[in-house]
Amino acid sequence: MENTILQQSQDQHQEAEIIPENFSETISDSVFKRFFLEVSSLIFFTLRFFKEVFKPPYEFNELMKQSYLIGYKSLPLTGITAFIVGLVLTIESRPTLANFGAESWLPAMVAISIVREMGPAITALIFAGKVGSGIGAELASMNVTEQIDAMQVSGTNPFKYLVVTRVLSATLMLPLLVIFADVIGLFGSLVGVNLRGSVSTHLFFSQVFQSLVFKDLFPAVIKTFFFGFAIGVIGCYKGYNSNKGTEGVGKAANSAVVFASLMVFLIDMIAVQITSLFQN
């Protein structure tokens, strides 16, 4: 009995030693500290990008290669997704519009939805998943296997060669992919409209172009440059600064997708606010 009480007392004492009194404060301190360190580190990384991007030599060949890998290689996935989104959006919207007797507005409504929001946001999210994680994993594995160090030793600026080219490619390729996705999405919508009716391609697209104006298209395309830039920078940042070890590769890829997706939504929210300010 005495031994049991003694054991319990020792256990409590050990527990008290393991868990400090200000445990919750320590946790929140470290979480906030880590968050602010991470954000400041990302800001410095972004500033370094702007410092390096204008300085010669320019890695034009690598930029072309990355644009091919990031842009061209993403076409099938973007196309298929956009087609399905256009089709589903049309099928889902038809009954609601039919209730109000506004079925003829279907092409116009779907077009505005796709061009203003669905096209840019969904393509950016897919881009974050495919390209952001790819860049994060690639650079992290190069970091783990000392390839980035090897590049530096051979007199190459790895930041310029690896980061600047990838960020630029992502920034330039995403808007093109979004325009492509918008077009394919509209074709998906055309198919959706024709599943329960008969609308000619000419009539469908004339309704689409009548409903779209410049102020729908322009802000939607402009914000995709920011989406692409954010996805490129975050992917590169996570990969370039990954921890050594194979675990670091997985973490870099994963956190690149999560963080980049979150940034896409944040930028989108800001872009919508700014656009609405100008429209009013």
Place this chain on the structure above:
Amino acid sequence: MTTQATSMKNEHDNKQNVRVAVDMEHLKKSFGNNHVLRDINLVIHKGENVVILGQSGTGKSVLIKCIVGLIDLDEGTLVILGQNTSELKDKELVELRKKIGFLFQSAALYDSMTVRENLEFPLRRQLHLIPKEELNSLVKEALENVGLSETIELKPSELSGGMRKRLGLARTLILKPEIMLYDEPTTGLDPITSKEISNLILEVQKKYNTSSIVITHDIECAKLTGNRIIVMKNGMCAAEGSYTDLKNSDDAWIRSFFE
């Protein structure tokens, strides 16, 4: 000091510089509270192979990464080929780096490139407008030197560990560096391949008259390649001498490396 004495001293220093490849004085490096390099004083002469032995975590790899500029020093003077690295601008450091070759422990080959592209990469970066024929002949020569001519179109993932190390060495040597740094060149290799790599290190020294620092735990490699062996302990040079001197040292801890 008189003018004559000063000029004699300068002349003496210049002669020393001509013979010295790397001169390290009181090098220190810490990572937080972890003092990895405490006080390193070491001179590497031209054409000399110096092997550094020591337990894991004593700062051997950090030392050579400081030499090549991958890690910044906290304190101390590092003179490479007569140039004090702390006084050099970024561009001058890049130029100096070109004279230093580094063979990484993992060989650090670019996975996305073929063997040919791996070798062409440093050449294209350094010699921007190199003609295609010259590029080809340099790549072929580098591969012949390490006996890998038939692998030219393969990817690094298709090569064995020994082949990867040899390719890493070829990529480093293609720029004909004056100083070579080897980070555990025989780790993870079988005894026969280890000996091949050690012989290659010797061949490089003879053929190009390079000065080398070899970090290793492999005593056979140390015996074969080292003109001089340094034993590091707690971030400092604990002992220095030839293989025979250190093997017969009075200090049991130093002898234990060679048993």
